Structures are given as C-alpha cells and as structure tokens.
Amino acid sequence: MSEGDTTAVSATGGEPPPSGNLLSGPQPNVAGAAGYPDAPPRVGFFTDTSVCIGCKACEVACKEWNAVPEDGLELTGMSYDNTQGLGADTWRHVAFIEQRLPETGREPGGGHEGFDAFEAARNLGTSPSPSPSPSPDGAISPVSPDGRTELRWLMSSDVCKHCTHAGCLDVCPTGALFRTEFGTVVVQADVCNGCGYCVPACPYGVIDQRKEDGRVWKCTLCYDRLGVGMEPACAKSCPTDSIQFGPLEELRARAAARVAQLHAAGVTEARLYGESPQDGVGGDGAFFLLLDEPEVYGLPPDPVVTTRDLPAMWRHAAVAAVSLAALGVASFAGRRR
C-alpha cells in the first residue's frame, strides 16, 4: 500500500486496498489471528429489532449479572429512553424511537380490516417461504383505533459490537483490552490504568471511563458465562428472542433468512447492520436487523476502524519528523549573525 494509493482512496472514498487483514478487511478466523490455535467458533449477538418490545429486561439482566453500578437516574424527556446511551455503566441500551412514518410508500389511514395480525405472525415464525402478505400496503404498520397510521415506535437493544477489527483493542497501550478465544473483546480491569485512549477510538461510542473508578468498562459478552457454556445474561433474559446468541456463522444465516422473510412480508425497510465482513470494521460480532437508517438508532452509518489508516498516519508523521529535523538544520545553516 503506497502513499499515493492511500491518498487516492481516501479522496475518492473507495474501498481500501487489502492490507493483510491485520488492521482492516475480512478476517474469517479472528481468534486464530489473535493467537488461539484451537479456538472455539466465534460467537456473537444477532439483535432482531423487529421483535424488540423495549422491555429493557436485557439492561436489567446485564446490570444484575455483571454487577454494573447505577448510571444516574435521569429523565430525558425525549422518549421512553432514560438510559440514553452505552457507557461505562450501561452495557446494554434499549433505544426507543417514536417517529412519524417516513416515506415507506404506505398509505396513511390505509385499511387493515381484513388482516389478521396473529395469523401473519404465526406464518412468519413457521413457514420457510412465507406467502406474500395479504395486505400489500404494509402488514405491520401501527394502526390506531381510528385507523390512522401516523406514528411508529422503533426499539433496539444496543450493545458492544465486538468488532472483527476493534479500535479500542488496537489502541490500548497496556494490553488491558484483549481478544478472547471466542473472538470477543474484553477489558481486564486489573490491568487497565485508565488512560482513556480506547474511548475516542471506538467508532460506535461504546466503551467509556467510570469516573469514580478511573478505569474503562464495557460489555464482555458475559465472558464468565461463556466459559461454562452459558449464554450471555441479556440474551437469556430476552422474552421475544430479539437478542439471539450463538456462533456467528449460524447467526448470519439466521439473520439473512429473517430479512428475506420480512421483505416477503412487505417490510422492505428491514436491513442488516454490521453483518458484512466487508464493512469498515471487518464485520461486527454483534450485529442488528434494523427498520430504519442506522443513525436513527444512534449508530454510525459507515463505521471504519481508525487503525485502518494507521500505517499512513505513521508514514506522514515520519515525513513530518524528518521535515522538522531538516528545519532544525536549516535554522543553523547560512551565515552567522
């Protein structure tokens, strides 16, 4: 990857050239690359927000199991979300979005009289190739008693993405952050010295510093539970299986099938987020099915691990250092005054 390449790529916003899958790009064997010769399959979360009911059982279960301290009792007034976002003391965050229906092509006030939602839901769960929805103008659009369809609620349980190429892990100067044999990213609290570098390095705004403690904290994907073959507390507690835990390959297959199912049912806005190994972080260990653009949920639309550009940064800094030295020499050159 030459200097000129990097500049050209960044200027045009195109795909980065392959760089050995060390800092960016697809990495099918993430635990193996981190030095585990016989690693178990990589695990993760598939969060299907189309069935999230916003109950926040995941938030509670996470706090209880991991003994995460209280994170402030504030009422935001912006929505039913008073948790606000991920941080040192919030490892699961249920986003709650109340919005007027965007331009989905659905008729406001469209009739749904002949539509049995329970029947449709039953079909969604069971039939492998669901029949087209009997109501083409939107099977799941919210209907108020007088037939208006002007609002919808989106709920999504956010969590650490356990990136294939994790910025926090790359920049940690102490080795406190490490890659586990399950391909997840965990902080060792007994090593972290609270330098805080991982906080701005995370493209998702996940990890943060606990003020009274000085160290950084984030989701461990329940590393302790994984070790004894248990699923993480949030997935265990989710009453609708919106949070699904399992081997990443299996989750990806399940997610693809679910998207196809929803598209067939007329929910054309369903899309996967963080699932593709081709994305800027090499794919997330925890990915999502969303019903709107990622930024509506507070997720970055095209996150890139910052260390993808690190080789270019070091090169620029080296040239700048040489320039500075040359500037120093030039200052002493010339006639003496």
Place this chain on the structure above:
Amino acid sequence: MSESDVTRGGLRGARPGRDAVTGAQDAGRSRRGRRRRGRGRGEQPMVPEARFSSYYGRPILNKPTWQALDIAGYLFLGGLAGASSLLAAGGQASGRPGLARVAKLGAAGAISGSLGALVHDLGRPARFLNMLRVFKPTSPMSMGSWLLAGYAPLTMAAAAADVTGRARVAGAGATAAAACLGPAVATYTAVLLSDTAVPSWHEGYRELPFVFAGSASSAAAGLALACAPAGQTAPARRMAVLGAGLELGAFQLMKRRMGLVAEPFEQGGPHRLLRAAELLTAGGAALAAYPGTGRRRGRACAVAAGVALLTGSAALRFGVFHAGVASAEDPRYTVVPQRERLRARTG
C-alpha cells in the same frame, strides 16, 4: 413539551392539541436552529448544510475523557521539548553555549512537565508503569510511552551535564541522541490524536503532524528567544520563521482538505483559540524576523516575540484539542461524512 400542568384540581393550562412533533424530527429541527444562531457573522460555511438523522440529536461517539489542561498541555510541552532538543544540539555544535543551555533546560523541563501531565490524566495514576507492559505499534500511546521512556532520561542527562559541567562527553552524546528522538516526540502526538474515531482529529491525519512540527519549532524558538543571550539567537529566529510558516501553511491545507469536519475549527471557543494562535504565531515570527530583535538593545523585542510564539503554540494545541471534542459531541460530524462516503461507494 406541553405547556399544561397536572394538578390536584385537574389539568391546568392549555394543551395545544395533540400535535407535538415526534422525536427524530424534533431533534433535527432544534439542531438546525442552533446552528443558524451560531453563524450570525464571520466565515461562511465551506459545505452547504446537509440534512441528517440522529438519535434525538445525541452524539454517536463517546467524547474523549482526557482533561484539556493535561492532554493539550502535554501536546504543547512535548512539542516544545522535541524541537528544543534540536536547538540544543545545534547550539552545542555551532558554539552557542548560551542557546544550548536554554534549550537543554527547556527540553528537560518541558518533558518532565509533560510526563507529569500524562500521569496525572490517567484514571489510575499508580498504574502508569503498565504503559510499558507491551510494545504495540498499533497503539500510538504505547509507542509514545516507549519513545518518552528513551527520550526523557536523555534530555535530563544533557541538562544535568550542562549545568554541572561534568561528564561533558556523555552530555554531548545525550544531547545528540535527544536531538535524534526529539522530532519524533514532537510529531507522534499528531498520530496520537488522529488514531481515534473523532472526526476532526482523524480526518486531519495527513497534515496534522506537519502542523505539530511547525508549532513545536515555533515554541522552542520562542523559548530560546525569550531566554537565550541576544548574540546567540540567530538560529532560533530563523527557526521561528520557518516553524510559523510550516504551522500556518499546513493548518490551512488541512482545513481545506477536511471539508465538513473542518467546521469545528471555525466555530466558538476552538475558533477563538486558533485565531489567537494564528495572530500570536505570525506576530511572533514577524518580530523574530525583525533585524533589531537580534541585537542587544532589542531584548524587549526578543522577549515579546518569544512569549507570543510560546502562547501561540499553546493556543494551537488547545484549539485543536477542543475542536476534536466538539466534533465528537455533534452527531452531524459523524453521520454526514459517513453518509457521503456510502453514497459515493454505492454510486
């Protein structure tokens, strides 16, 4: 929200119908309103306003937890030390002992101060030695720790040898070695900032090392001008002019290249700091270039130039620091460039 109060006597105050605007749209609207107020006069936006969605206007990134005084102060002191080591070695080699002494003391003092600031900023200062647990090229902070671990003792040895007059050969060796590491100490801090997801730091990664290199030399030149004997400051005056030119030129280039994420440099507190930095650095360099400054009677002039260059360099570091924090706090700078990138990729 609504203008009614719920009391024991029932609902008080009028409710303006049930037409409250819902979350996502509301956030976008208030954001645009705020931005319009902030732009009454002054520079025009470089990029047209772009509509974007966000989660109730909340930031996507977690902003840096670093204290401005510690980390921006560290950037300044690290730069001052690194470029001072160049002046120290040059002063020693060219027979300007007064200049060399000021630069050696300056380098040792500044790097001590910067180490103190770094340790002070840690959440667990007692664990600062954990920085040397691993050697990790993907972490600029790890590389910086190793760099400082090598550089700081050299500057102190050089200063001690100069002041005590003992171990001259070792002192000269330490001075030369410090001059080799100095430029790296002064420029790696740009990588430290750029290697984050903070939009206004990351996008400047090409030019920021040059900005910091220029700022470091103008600071070191400022210290030498203010403190070194008048007859020996010619190299410092030349360094002031060259450094100021590099700093100001690279910064302009950086802002032009960055597009939307250059905005935080042009607004509010960071803008005032950076404007002050520009004026102080340019003024200090002009004073340094003025022929009278080099003479014995131009002492006041030299001190004024030195102070202006030092404060200008410090203001630049604080401005860059705060602009980055501001860019992390506004989802606009995270969402809009990424959307544009996606659009460009999908055609």
